[in-house]
Structure formats: structure tokens, C-alpha cells
Amino acid sequence: MAEKTISAVPKGQKSQFAVPYYEISYDKFFQFGVSVDCVVFGYHENRLKILLIKRGAAPFMGMWALPGDLVYPNENIDVAAQRILRDLTGIDNLFMEQTKVYGQVDRHPAGRVITTGYYSLIDIAKHDPHASAWADGVYWMDLDEVPKLAFDHSDILKDALQILQQRVRHQPVGFELLPEKFALADLQALYEAILNESYDKANFRKRILSMNLLISLKENQKDVPHRPARLYKFDKQRYDELIAKGFSFEL
Amino acid sequence: MAEKTISAVPKGQKSQFAVPYYEISYDKFFQFGVSVDCVVFGYHENRLKILLIKRGAAPFMGMWALPGDLVYPNENIDVAAQRILRDLTGIDNLFMEQTKVYGQVDRHPAGRVITTGYYSLIDIAKHDPHASAWADGVYWMDLDEVPKLAFDHSDILKDALQILQQRVRHQPVGFELLPEKFALADLQALYEAILNESYDKANFRKRILSMNLLISLKENQKDVPHRPARLYKFDKQRYDELIAKGFSFEL
DNA sequence: TAACTTTTGGTAAAAATGACATTAAGTATC
DNA sequence: GATACTTAATGTCATTTTTACCAAAAGTTA
Numbered sequence: 042m043a044e045k046t047i048s049a050v051p052k053g054q055k056s057q058f059a060v061p062y063y064e065i066s067y068d069k070f071f072q073f074g075v076s077v078d079c080v081v082f083g084y085h086e087n088r089l090k091i092l093l094i095k096r097g098a099a100p101f102m103g104m105w106a107l108p109g110d111l112v113y114p115n116e117n118i119d120v121a122a123q124r125i126l127r128d129l130t131g132i133d134n135l136f137m138e139q140t141k142v143y144g145q146v147d148r149h150p151a152g153r154v155i156t157t158g159y160y161s162l163i164d165i166a167k168h169d170p171h172a173s174a175w176a177d178g179v180y181w182m183d184l185d186e187v188p189k190l191a192f193d194h195s196d197i198l199k200d201a202l203q204i205l206q207q208r209v210r211h212q213p214v215g216f217e218l219l220p221e222k223f224a225l226a227d228l229q230a231l232y233e234a235i236l237n238e239s240y241d242k243a244n245f246r247k248r249i250l251s252m253n254l255l256i257s258l259k260e261n262q263k264d265v266p267h268r269p270a271r272l273y274k275f276d277k278q279r280y281d282e283l284i285a286k287g288f289s290f291e292l
Numbered sequence: 293m294a295e296k297t298i299s300a301v302p303k304g305q306k307s308q309f310a311v312p313y314y315e316i317s318y319d320k321f322f323q324f325g326v327s328v329d330c331v332v333f334g335y336h337e338n339r340l341k342i343l344l345i346k347r348g349a350a351p352f353m354g355m356w357a358l359p360g361d362l363v364y365p366n367e368n369i370d371v372a373a374q375r376i377l378r379d380l381t382g383i384d385n386l387f388m389e390q391t392k393v394y395g396q397v398d399r400h401p402a403g404r405v406i407t408t409g410y411y412s413l414i415d416i417a418k419h420d421p422h423a424s425a426w427a428d429g430v431y432w433m434d435l436d437e438v439p440k441l442a443f444d445h446s447d448i449l450k451d452a453l454q455i456l457q458q459r460v461r462h463q464p465v466g467f468e469l470l471p472e473k474f475a476l477a478d479l480q481a482l483y484e485a486i487l488n489e490s491y492d493k494a495n496f497r498k499r500i501l502s503m504n505l506l507i508s509l510k511e512n513q514k515d516v517p518h519r520p521a522r523l524y525k526f527d528k529q530r531y532d533e534l535i536a537k538g539f540s541f542e543l
Numbered sequence: 544t545a546a547c548t549t550t551t552g553g554t555a556a557a558a559a560t561g562a563c564a565t566t567a568a569g570t571a572t573c
Numbered sequence: 574g575a576t577a578c579t580t581a582a583t584g585t586c587a588t589t590t591t592t593a594c595c596a597a598a599a600g601t602t603a
Contacts, residue, residue, distance in 0.1 A: 225581090
């Protein structure tokens with residue numbers, strides 16, 4: 042396989058990369074808008090929730106939508122995602138991960154806007170979106186009550202949920218949705234809510250504990266009308282150690 | 293949680309979405325370039341390969357890079373990915389899947405370019421990139437001989453490989469890399485190349501066959517200096533049926 | 544025909560899973 | 574303070590799945 046030419050596009054067509062970069066025609070190709078849409082999952086009382094805003098301006102005025110915004114020309118997109126979530130919840134450095142890119146030509150009526158979905162998990166009790174600058178017009182909605190959303194946000198949500206369900210099986214991301222101290226039954230209820238399946242209590246307990254990822258606290262549940270359960274917290278340090286040794290989390 | 297306002301950005305900052313869309317300031321936000329970079333995996337003689345081009349123009353002239361191109365303003369990005377791969381291999385409708393978006397401000401010296409990685413799997417014997425318009429300057433390179441690539445392409449490749457390794461465990465994508473008819477040992481060698489692990493031959497065989505996803509042909513290997521193995525082909529239809537019933541492929 | 548190589552089918556021990564029973568430890572009621 | 578009640582926590586056992594390994598079978602080569 043000998044080298045012949047270095048054209049990066051079919052013959053006869055002009056390449057954007059094959060010309061010196063200062064000759065690139067900005068006007069033709071550099072007219073995209075880029076945005077980020079956040080799928081923020083929360084969990085409260087055995088129910089999986091999602092953070093939505095209600096649109097007050099065209100397009101899609103009055104419809105529910107995912108919180109999102111255009112990315113600034115000098116802003117990294119990961120940073121933009123963090124910014125949006127910070128404005129929404131008042132909290133920095135939240136766990137966020139890309140889901141997919143949505144690049145249909147006609148997905149935004151205002152022009153060509155490429156958007157990237159990000160999903161995030163937060164403990165509702167800990168982070169009240171009302172306390173932030175975005176407070177107004179922001180709601181936690183039960184996942185199975187979500188109506189058709191603006192733009193292609195219904196697709197973005199659907200994909201994000203699927204990715205969450207996959208991740209939660211293979212990475213201990215679920216712990217982000219719980220308070221720092223939790224009972225095993227809480228953890229189980231969380232998994233059941235996300236995956237909607239149900240597990241045998243004793244077996245679930247054994248499986249989780251056998252991974253040695255939880256630290257048993259010397260503290261019990263309070264204010265329950267029955268025997269209180271032991272509280273645990275997630276051992277992040279230990280998890281990182283195990284990962285380094287080739288361990289892989291599974292369900 | 294009562295509705296109060298509908299502002300989508302922090303107070304005092306102007307929202308892009310909260311104003312009528314015809315007022316959006318195109319000049320400020322709509323100046324991104326969008327591109328697609330393809331990570332095309334191939335497989336030949338027990339080695340995992342990747343399709344690279346050699347850049348012949350600035351920036352990064354002379355360096356190896358992933359095949360990619362800017363997306364046209366009126367082109368869906370999935371379509372752009374297919375276009376690039378078609379120009380490269382002469383083949384339409386190849387299996388392609390997004391990996392991640394790369395949105396660092398300074399990732400492209402020519403301006404703000406957001407790129408999306410796509411990965412793809414092809415049977416090298418079947419699709420010779422030399423037969424296409426891109427023929428020149430396109431090479432299959434052994435995965436462990438890949439040098440540092442132009443732009444952030446080394447990162448894109450690294451991420452794509454990781455995603456491939458994950459997918460191959462949970463979806464029968466690996467078959468895309470093999471000829472239509474193959475022996476079980478070939479399949480095993482492919483998995484071992486992708487995941488770099490090794491499996492017990494007899495057990496691998498049992499596991500794969502127990503899924504009932506392979507059709508045993510009445511045909512054997514040819515031109516091998518020992519007992520020829522039975523050839524199989526992948527039963528796509530059966531796979532779709534099983535998936536519909538909730539089956540999930542695993543390793 | 545014999546030696547050789549790889550395929551193919553099989554077996555048995557070990558480990559993981561799943562269903563279910565039992566005991567323990569707290570709260571609530573009288 | 575005794576008893577009932579509820580859920581936590583532990584334990585057992587049959588079943589299935591995984592893993593390691595052996596041996597026969599079927600072709601090729603000499």
C-alpha cells in the first residue's frame with residue numbers, strides 16, 4: 042500500500058482540510074450553533090425524576106424542555122454543561138457525562154444547531170434547584186409523567202435513560218443519587234426504580250456487600266416505625282483501587 | 293413547586309432561547325464549524341487495524357490523522373459520517389456509531405470546530421479502500437503501531453477503541469469484521485485481538501454456539517494444513533428475534 | 544499407514560446464582 | 574414490662590453456570 046496522494050476528499054471536490062487553514066472559507070462552513078442539553082436525573086421517595094424547564098419564548102413556547110443553552114464561542118462544551126447545571130442547582134463539579142450528539146439539519150427552527158446531550162445524577166434532597174439563579178420555572182417531574190418535549194428533547198431524554206440504565210449496571214454511578222449515608226434497602230430501591238426490575242432482598246445485599254465497596258457506619262436509620270437498618274457509605278477510594286487492579290463493577 | 297418565571301439562564305444574562313428565535317444573534321453564536329472523524333476498524337490475519345490518512349496540508353501537514361471532514365451546513369451529521377466512509381471505501385450503509393463529541397476550544401487551529409467521533413467495523417478483505425476516490429493516502433495501520441496523530445485524534449482513537457471493546461462484549465458487532473463465512477476459531481481470534489485476552493477454545497465454542505446465533509454451513513475451511521473447521525455464518529434474523537424477546541448478548 | 548494437528552464433544556470440580564427459611568433487633572401496643 | 578409486629582440480617586441448599594481439562598474424531602502430510 043504505497044502512498045500516492047494526500048487528498049482528504051473525493052477527487053474533484055474541494056477539501057476543507059487539504060488547503061492551508063487560513064484559506065478556509067469561514068462563511069460557508071463556520072455557521073453552526075452548538076448547544077448542550079442536560080438530562081438531570083434525581084431520585085426521591087422511590088421515584089426517578091427529571092429536571093425540566095417550561096419554555097417561555099418561541100420556539101416551542103409553553104412546552105416543557107430539557108435545560109440547555111448555546112455554547113459560547115470561547116467555551117469548552119464540557120464547561121458549558123457544567124455551567125448550565127451550576128446555574129440550575131448552584132453546585133459545581135457535578136458528575137456529568139455525554140450521551141449523544143444530535144445533528145439533524147432541521148432539529149432547531151432558529152438555524153443549524155448541533156446539540157450534545159449530557160446526563161447527570163443528583164440527590165434531590167441535597168440540591169434544591171429552587172435555591173439557584175435558575176430557580177424559577179424549573180421542576181422535578183416524575184419520569185413516567187413526562188409529556189412530549191420541545192425540539193428533539195424527547196429523543197434526548199429517551200437515549201439518556203437508556204444510557205443511564207446501562208451505566209448503572211456496570212459502574213457505581215447510582216450512588217450519586219443517594220444521600221451520603223444510606224441503607225441497603227435504599228440502594229436496592231434506587232436500582233429497582235432505575236431499571237424497573239425487582240431483586241431478592243437477601244441476595245441483593247450479599248452481592249453488593251461482597252464487592253467490598255461499602256463502608257459500614259456505626260449508625261442506624263432514624264425515625265422508622267420498625268427496626269432501623271444499618272447505614273453505609275460508598276468507599277470511593279477503595280473503588281478506584283479495585284478498578285486499577287482490573288476489577289469491574291457489575292449490577 | 294410553583295412556576296414563577298421561565299428564564300433559561302441566570303438572571304441578568306441574556307438567554308439565547310428566551311427571546312423570539314428571529315432575534316438570535318447569528319454572528320456571535322453561529323460561528324462554529326462542525327466535523328466528523330471516523331475511526332474505522334478493520335481486521336486481518338489476527339490483527340486489529342485502523343484506517344488512517346496522511347495529511348498533506350496545514351495544519352498538521354505530514355502527520356497521520358483519522359479520516360474526517362467538515363459537515364455541510366445542510367447535511368445531517370450521521371449522513372456526513374456515511375459520506376466520508378463511502379468516499380473512503382466505496383461502500384454505502386456501513387455500520388457506524390457515534391463515540392463522543394470533542395469540543396475543546398483550541399482543538400482545531402483553524403477556528404472553533406466541534407467534532408464527533410464515529411466508529412465503524414469492516415472486513416478488510418471485502419472493502420479495499422484503494423478502490424475508492426480516497427484511495428490515495430489511505431492506509432490500514434496496525435493498532436499498536438499507530439503514532440501520535442494530528443489534532444486530538446489520538447484521544448478520539450483511544451476512546452473509540454474503548455467503546456469498541458465494550459460493545460463487542462454486549463452486542464454481536466464483531467461479526468462485521470469477519471467474512472460472511474468463518475470458522476469458530478476465527479471468531480475467537482477476533483475477540484482475542486479486540487479485547488486482548490485469551491479464552492479456552494472448547495469453552496468459547498460452547499458459549500457462542502449455545503446462543504444459537506450461528507448457522508452451521510455444510511462447508512469447511514479450505515487450504516489449511518490440518519483438519520479443516522466447519523464454517524458458520526451469523527444469523528441476523530434470529531438475533532433480531534431474540535432481542536425482541538429480551539435476550540441480551542454477552543461476551 | 545502412521546504421525547501430526549486442530550476440531551469437536553464430553554466430564555467433573557468449582558463457583559455463582561436464586562429461592563426461601565430462620566433468627567435478630569428494633570418499634571408500637573396494651 | 575410483656576407481647577405483637579415489622580423489617581433487618583444471616584444462613585441453607587438446590588440449581589445453574591463457569592472453568593479447567595481430557596479424549597476421541599477428522600482431516601492433512603509424509
